[in-house]
Amino acid sequence: MKRIIAILLVSFSFLGNAQVADVPENIAPLLIGEKIPNVKLVGLNGKAEDTNLLFSKKTVVVVYRGGWCPYCNAQLSDMQAIESDIVGLGYQIVAISPDAPEFLKETEGKDKLAYKLFSDSEGQFSKAVGIAFSTPVKYADMLGKYSVGKNTTWLPVPTVYVVNENQEIEFLYINPDYSKRLKGDLLLSVLKSL
Template identity: 50%
Template sequence: MKRVFLFLFFVSNSLIAQSNLPSSASDISPLLIGENVPNLSLKDTNGKSVNFSDLISSKKTILVFYRGGWCPYCNTHLSALAETELQLIAQGYQIVAISPDSPKSLMETQTKEKLNYTLLSDSDGEFAKAFGIAFQAPENYGKYLKKSSENLNTELYIPVPSLFILNQSGTIIFEYISPDYKQRITNDLLLSVVKSL
């Protein structure tokens, strides 16, 4: 009897844990300006583990979360960022873009969009969840996410497209978050913000 109880307890706790993700993009609770970002490791396009704190310790960082290489709005935004990368570098910044895509899919996006900046894989969603911008993927999104996700045993999630500006200590000094995935920050606004910080 004890074993049955423990099993039921475990199953019910698992179900509760899986339902912790917001059900829609408008229900997220992101980190705020002034808060510090989590120190986690992600994988680069070669599948190599990268410690995020080490990555941002030498330069201020434009951190972008995007839904994946399957999303045309994301690809347009990634390409737009590439157009302004040199101006951002001149201001002392680096660009880092993160998605649920596997390292292989990241490499395909990097090649297709001709990106020179860093792309990182958050296939299990731990980084996006820590930022408070992950939500449950609608059922019809599974066909996109299963192709690109590295760990198919985790709950499928989507990050709300977001842009954070971080200092070298990992403190958020600006953020742009829009639950409407079609709306992204413009290069003009981004450059204006960077110059004012």
């Protein structure tokens, strides 16, 4: 009976985060000490991967709005500039956006990124970690284009998670103001202290 109750509690807590907030300020993100749920993300090759496998080693997870966002591109470039330092500290970088794989390829080439990019066009990851919010209708066409019709209504609040090999969150940076991003030098300081 205790096992059934524990399973139900875990299920309800997962479902509680699997939603879309009305505005960025009302998101309910997973926090330090919580575990990233297992969902599927789609790689540049179009193949789905489980986050349990993808995050089976220490990972810096960068969730961004899309390759169309200049603030996101600046952040992705900043991460590329410190990628070798991050790898030297034993971490990998994984960047996730609602963009479909073909648009991820454009972002990868444009920003000359060496780390992994994944698509969350259907929002499984963003909703599961509690960072998705509803967008104004004026974004529908653009979101539909970049997600190849899979998303017209939501965006993630840009987020950086640092997770250990057990998918447990050890650090989190999130700001509902999409123009405010975690700087690379601060991230390196955090990684060195973990």
